[in-house]
Amino acid sequence: xxxxxxxxxxxxxxxxxxxxxxxxxxxxxxxxxxxxxxxxxxxxxxxxxxxxxxxxxxxxxxxxxxxxxxxxxxxxxxxxxxxxxxxxxxxxxxxxxxxxxxxxxxxxxxxxxxxxxxxxxxxxxxxxxxxxxxxxxxxxxxxxxxxxxxxxxxxxxxxxxxxxxxxxxxxxxxxxxxxxxxxxxxxxxxxxxxxxxxxxxxxxxxxxxxxxxxxxxxxxxxxxxxxxxxxxxxxxxxxxxxxxxxxxxxxxxxxxxxxxxxxxxxxxxxxxxxxxxxxxxxxxxxxxxxxxxxxxxxxxxxxxxxxxxxxxxxxxxxxxxxxxxxxxxxxxxxxxxxxxxxxxxxxxxxxxxxxxxxxxxxxxxxxxxxxxxxxxxxxxxxxxxxxxxxxxxxxxxxxxxxxxxxxxxxxxxxxxxxxxxxxxxxxxxxxxxxxxxxxxxxxxxxxxxxxxxxxxxxxxxxxxxxxxxxxxxxxxxxxxxxxxxxxxxxxxxxxxxxxxxxxxxxxxxxxxxxxxxxxxxxxxxxxxxxxxxxxxxxxxxxxxxxxxxxxxxxxxxxxxxxxxxxxxxxxxxxxxxxxxxxxxxxxxxxxxxxxxxxxxxxxxxxxxxxxxxxxxxxxxxxxxxxxxxxxxxxxxxxxxxxxxxxxxxxxxxxxxxxxxxxxxxxxxx
Amino acid sequence: xxxxxxxxxxxxxxxxxxxxxxxxxxxxxxxxxxxxxxxxxxxxxxxxxxxxxxxxxxxxxxxxxxxxxxxxxxxxxxxxxxxxxxxxxxxxxxxxxxxxxxxxxxxxxxxxxxxxxxxxxxxxxxxxxxxxxxxxxxxxxxxxxxxxxxxxxxxxxxxxxxxxxxxxxxxx
Numbered sequence: 001x002x003x004x005x006x007x008x009x010x011x012x013x014x015x016x017x018x019x020x021x022x023x024x025x026x027x028x029x030x031x032x033x034x035x036x037x038x039x040x041x042x043x044x045x046x047x048x049x050x051x052x053x054x055x056x057x058x059x060x061x062x063x064x065x066x067x068x069x070x071x072x073x074x075x076x077x078x079x080x081x082x083x084x085x086x087x088x089x090x091x092x093x094x095x096x097x098x099x100x101x102x103x104x105x106x107x108x109x110x111x112x113x114x115x116x117x118x119x120x121x122x123x124x125x126x127x128x129x130x131x132x133x134x135x136x137x138x139x140x141x142x143x144x145x146x147x148x149x150x151x152x153x154x155x156x157x158x159x160x161x162x163x164x165x166x167x168x169x170x171x172x173x174x175x176x177x178x179x180x181x182x183x184x185x186x187x188x189x190x191x192x193x194x195x196x197x198x199x200x201x202x203x204x205x206x207x208x209x210x211x212x213x214x215x216x217x218x219x220x221x222x223x224x225x226x227x228x229x230x231x232x233x234x235x236x237x238x239x240x241x242x243x244x245x246x247x248x249x250x251x252x253x254x255x256x257x258x259x260x261x262x263x264x265x266x267x268x269x270x271x272x273x274x275x276x277x278x279x280x281x282x283x284x285x286x287x288x289x290x291x292x293x294x295x296x297x298x299x300x301x302x303x304x305x306x307x308x309x310x311x312x313x314x315x316x317x318x319x320x321x322x323x324x325x326x327x328x329x330x331x332x333x334x335x336x337x338x339x340x341x342x343x344x345x346x347x348x349x350x351x352x353x354x355x356x357x358x359x360x361x362x363x364x365x366x367x368x369x370x371x372x373x374x375x376x377x378x379x380x381x382x383x384x385x386x387x388x389x390x391x392x393x394x395x396x397x398x399x400x401x402x403x404x405x406x407x408x409x410x411x412x413x414x415x416x417x418x419x420x421x422x423x424x425x426x427x428x429x430x431x432x433x434x435x436x437x438x439x440x441x442x443x444x445x446x447x448x449x450x451x452x453x454x455x456x457x458x459x460x461x462x463x464x465x466x467x468x469x470x471x472x473x474x475x476x477x478x479x480x481x482x483x484x485x486x487x488x489x490x491x492x493x494x495x496x497x498x499x500x501x502x503x504x505x506x507x508x509x510x511x512x513x514x515x516x517x518x519x520x521x522x523x524x525x526x527x528x529x530x531x532x533x534x535x536x537x538x539x540x541x542x543x544x545x546x547x548x549x550x551x552x553x554x555x556x557x558x559x560x561x562x563x564x565x566x567x568x569x570x571x572x573x574x575x576x577x578x579x580x581x582x583x584x585x586x587x588x589x590x591x592x593x594x595x596x597x598x599x600x601x602x603x604x605x606x607x608x609x610x611x612x613x614x615x616x617x618x619x620x621x622x623x624x625x626x627x628x629x630x631x632x633x634x635x636x637x638x639x640x641x642x643x644x645x646x647x648x649x650x651x652x653x654x655x656x657x658x659x660x661x662x663x664x665x666x667x668x669x
Numbered sequence: 670x671x672x673x674x675x676x677x678x679x680x681x682x683x684x685x686x687x688x689x690x691x692x693x694x695x696x697x698x699x700x701x702x703x704x705x706x707x708x709x710x711x712x713x714x715x716x717x718x719x720x721x722x723x724x725x726x727x728x729x730x731x732x733x734x735x736x737x738x739x740x741x742x743x744x745x746x747x748x749x750x751x752x753x754x755x756x757x758x759x760x761x762x763x764x765x766x767x768x769x770x771x772x773x774x775x776x777x778x779x780x781x782x783x784x785x786x787x788x789x790x791x792x793x794x795x796x797x798x799x800x801x802x803x804x805x806x807x808x809x810x811x812x813x814x815x816x817x818x819x820x821x822x823x824x825x826x827x828x829x830x831x832x833x834x835x836x837x838x839x840x841x
Contacts (some may be wrong), residue, residue: 081693082710083685111708115787121704128707527744529690529780537780541697547782549686550744559700593712611715614745636745637716641755653711657722663709665680666728 015134016072018063019126020054020079022109023424027052029113031123035078038127042134046070055085060092067096074137078106078130084540099142101652106133124668128358132664139656143592146630150236151339153582155180157228157522160188161565162344162557162572164210169576171219175583178336179214180242181224185292186211188346192275192371194385196565197425198455204291204380211293223334224294231526234634235552236339236588246329247298254324256295256331261285263319265312271303274380277372280382281301285316289380299325325596339588340552340579342534344572346378347558350405350412350511353494359404359509360474364487365390367474367507369404370422377429386435395505399489401429401471402442406512414533416512417562420446423510424456427464430508439465439502441491449564467502474507513562526553535561546575551588554578593635593652597626601647608639608648677731677797679706679790682721684714686744687779688736694783702787703794706734714738714775715748719755722773723762726805732772732797734789739777749777771796772803 017039022025032050039048041392047066051059054077066072074321075098077089082105090100108126116122148185152175156167159181179186190196191211194202199345214220223244230241261283269281275288284304287297305312306327315610317325349371353362361367366389368376372590380383389395405411420442427438443464447453460466469491478484483503493500515534516522524529528548529537536559545555551612557568582588596616604624609617618638619625628639628648637650646655681690689710708814711717722733727788735756739764756775761775774793778785 081696083690083693107693107708107710110693112704114696114699115692115702116704117701118704122696125704125707132707322823524742529687532694532781532783533780549690609750613748634745636713636748637711638713638745638748638751641716641718642751650712650716653716655718655720656670656712658709658718659724661709662680662721662725662730663728666678666730668726 013074013138014046014070014072015042015044015074015137016063016066016070017042017045017076017130017134018054018059018078019050019108019130020059020077021050021052022080022113023052026079026109026113027571029116029119029122030108030126031119034123035126035130037079039076039078039130039134044495045134046072046137053201054079055088060088063089063092064096067093067098073098073102074140074283075103076106076130076133076137077103078108078126078133080109081105081107081111084543101143102137102140103163104133104137104500106130107574109635122146128665128668131667132661135660136183138652139660141651143651145589145592146594147587147589148236148631150583150586150588151238151336151337152176152577153178153336154340154342154583155228155238155240155336155338156342156344157220158182158188158344158346158557158559159186159214159224160344160346160557161190161207161210162346162559162568162575163188163342164207164214165569165572166342166344166556166576166579167220167669168210168213168217169573170579171217173576173580174219176219176221178221178223178240178242178338180226180228181222182227183288184225184247184296185288186214186222186224186292187289187291187293189371190565191289192378193374193380194403195425195429197421198449198451200425200428201295208291208293211291215293216402222294224300226518228525229333231341235550235582235590236336238341238552240336240338240341244332244334246331247296247328248301248325248329249297250326250329251294251296251297252325253322254296255322256287258287258297259319260297260316260325261287263315265305265315271300275509276375276382277369279372279375291380299327304496311513339583339602340554342554342556342572342575342579343522343526343528343559344556344575345516345519345559347513347562348516350514352404352509352511355411356404358473359401359471360487360507361509364474364476364507366395366487366505367509368512369509369511370419370426371511372645373426373430373508377426377433387430389506393505394434395430397437397439397502397504398434398506398508399439399441399474399487399502399504400510401441401489402476402510403470404509405510405514407443412512412514412533414512414562415446417446418564419510420513421449421452421455421564423508424459426457426508428462431462431464436463436505439467439489439504441467441469441471441489443468443470444457449566467493467495467500469500478503513558515559519559526550528553531561535559546571546578552582591635591652593650594630594633595628595635595637595648595650596630596639597628598647598649599623599625599627601645602626605644605645607642607644611639611642613638675798675802677705677794677802678729679731679732679734679793679797680725681706681708681734681736681790682711682714682717683708683736684716684738684744684748685710685712686709687738687742688714688776688786689780690780691782692735692786695786696781696783698783700783700787702790705794706790713743713745713748714752715743715745717752717755719762721760722759726772726803729804729806729811731800731803732774732793734793735775736778736789737775742779752832757840768803768805769800771800
């Protein structure tokens, strides 16, 4: 029997071509029968078949059977993008005893059937691409995947509920986690909420125990007020540099007694409290919220007298019997080695001030964003849960305007998914706390989720008003005595078919979710991609929703797209499982697409040396030639393109393979 | 006009991480663009050997499109910059060969820019369509014929001169 693993001799090339219909995805735009017929007539093609779902079990079985029975030594699959199913078909080849790298995929779905409208032209294109592949596979070699050991530690970036959940899962599986959080405390947005929809259970009651578990867990190293500066390496072996900013309090000695806050020379809080969305004041010595984890205060050097003037009696130091205050604390850099990274960097809420001025935010006092109202209704918030306007009065009527910064080409095009539900929650809480009339202005009510529609029905029964229509403007231009001194919401009631003016005392803008301002920098740092909206891009929207195109980097929570707490927690669990599945194997298999240098023909010109971004190429003085360290090579092929003597060869992307493709896509006519 | 019937043939070299993925996104988003393009996947735009481009033209491509990650975004840190340098070199070579500059294009297209794939491909197809066929293989054939003719002419003149010289020799 011929050796299927090494069928390099051209004369005994036996190629199988498999054309997938993908249901009708491909078949509706590409004449798959004709493509298969044409493929059958191509040189060295022993068999060409078309099938409805090539990736399905019977489809893969067909390929395997042909390899066994027809002694195929090359396989070309014309189907979807290789980024989706290349591993599938390589696996099928492997199971049938053929080296997986003798398989090549042709993308006739994403790059052909789905983007063209002329069936004839799309069919010709498919045939061209297959012809190129048939000639290409001739040059394929039997390759071995490299295996490298995996570092079992995991880095989780972002300590909101997603990061907390992922960190706890991995830690409880016995692996070490570094949890890096940019702010002073973990907890993220969820820590700011009072209640969560649709069960109205208290956010703190379900979140703060988890936060404290993180702090206590022996397998978690928690670094708050820290940011990842740099990431090098690759799946299984990342090296991350973490910058730990000074909080001027020694975390190891501070016990969180908070006496330094009382002792601060500022008797009254005078500075904007960011944590409360600016609705209250804090001192330079502060802790973001009473349940913060870690329970460690921090000094804001921008406002602290000691930092600003150097002249302060520093009563905080006097009162701290743990000697935890350290004005000389410096930024620290930590370098850690991890095998997997989970990004759970969250989101920011839409800022309506300058972007949608028609809603009056920042112009009129009593217009709030939903996040501000979350703090107002929170019993740990600036008013201890009492809903009062900026002048201290209680609102008689409240308007909640949905879709601020969502579903609009002028702001963000996407639906932020949580706003309808949190608006309902806030409507309930505001009505409960103030007895005010509450009006919801919505475009569509979107309540898909367990118990969500039921919650909406409950609100309807509670007597909350719902007006369908996109609000045009909010201002104080009164035209009736009733509107005098109040805010007027103008909206076209699209169910009633007329324009309404609704006078209220308080307006809540249900601002949408968007990527962090610096999501682009983070993306770059971790070498991943973004979706069109700017959220991090998953490897596949359905089948790999927590993976990224970069091996070993996973996503959890809203950094991947808007989602509610249940979905975030579920995704964080999935990301943890993916990370564990990766590191528990102990080794990682890498694509063998690295480059090597043919020692015989290398002229020793050194052109390649400076090109390698990974310094994988070294020069052997004694032999006057260059050499590539396979362990360091990432397989970009930059050196290959530069080698004047053609001595550098990149596996899977050899010159002959590319030239074959060029020749055959152009050989038609 | 003849050009309206002319369907340009464009070979594209797309990097795996950004532009190839963007083309996948264009597909997933069911964007429609001209079918004149044949995409060849490379891991990085830094892998684009200038010879690939020259070879594509020599084999009859009317245009070549190179797609890579935006500056600063390269999956391999700096492959796209290396590609940019080679592109500038190619631009000059193409100019020397008398190939119009619109026939070679380098675009930075990130994984999220499916719409840019559509726009760039459509634009390029129209620009190249307006330029008409490049037909380097045909030109090569013409140039070869011209060279042959010149060779023959020189040979004929040489032979003629030789004959004349020989005749003169015999006379004297």
